Amino acid sequence: MEILVATENTHKLKELSAIFADHTLFTPHEKGIEYFFEETGETFLANAQGKALALHEQAGSPVIADDSGLVVPALGGEPGVYSARYGSPAGGPNLDTPERNRYLLGKMEGLTDRRSYFVCCMVLVLTPERFFVAQETLPGRIISEPRGSYGFGYDPLFYLNEYNQTVAELPEAEKNKISHRGRAGIRLRAVLDSL
């Protein structure tokens, strides 16, 4: 099946293409399709579904979209759906990754409960009325100094107890197998296989 992925992030497209190996994935740019969706939802689901439907409305064909983020219960769930723009001035540009990570560490100063989890909500829309959702998590904890150079975003601060490594210390293929996004993708591939 040809599927449009609501991203221009080639890293994410490559990750999903490996999971949806029997299908052909494209970015909207590759197909010359423009769409607009402002991610102002209060949940990962609202953002992922809204984005998928906005792209589907323009494309008319099957679409995958996701919204992902980091949740720290001791911060009342922050940064949550605001993960990408955490610490940025309202309406201003997003902080760059090192700044944003320092912002998070500042917020967590003195907190002993450093448990955290990544969330990915992924939506596959076939038509506006036929759609499938998988929301998966990756549990870990926030350490106080960044470690590792793989991955992106909060990965260098996110420590996996089972691996004794941060996500940024895991090679990409390893990460894709266990990550929140990888797991959500595997669920939706199972749905596609059952059609």
Next chain:
Amino acid sequence: MEILVATENTHKLKELSAIFADHTLFTPHEKGIEYFFEETGETFLANAQGKALALHEQAGSPVIADDSGLVVPALGGEPGVYSARYGSPAGGPNLDTPERNRYLLGKMEGLTDRRSYFVCCMVLVLTPERFFVAQETLPGRIISEPRGSYGFGYDPLFYLNEYNQTVAELPEAEKNKISHRGRAGIRLRAVLDSL
């Protein structure tokens, strides 16, 4: 896996048990669990997810919930999420099925576009942050006289072109294979198999 189904409808439990044959399904009543959720959402997804989360909060274990209904585009999408209480006085009891079906036929009098579809949105909640959704449809059209005695609700008015029968003329096993609820269940079973 043991899964609680947010229904006391034994017909629905039997239908889902056949689909989730490798798992053991229970009703809340069988487990002595009480929960409350008012289905006032504007979408099938909002109702199904809200119901699943409300039951999961009480039970703490995996839960399936669904919300289903009939959509008639020529009626602006009615009865939609109001399918069960269509034509009922606000706050009053639901009409019985023959009355409700007559109410729908009255609304559709003179309409030549009689296309319609059933929708089922089914949600599987493992934890509040790990959940899966399948929304499936069954397309057909509304005829002007009820036919058949199987099924329930709008089934006697819902004609399947491919089968030259109404849903109420299809034996239960046939209906389960092609129905919106059956198809949604098959998708979620595929998700469970991939865990």
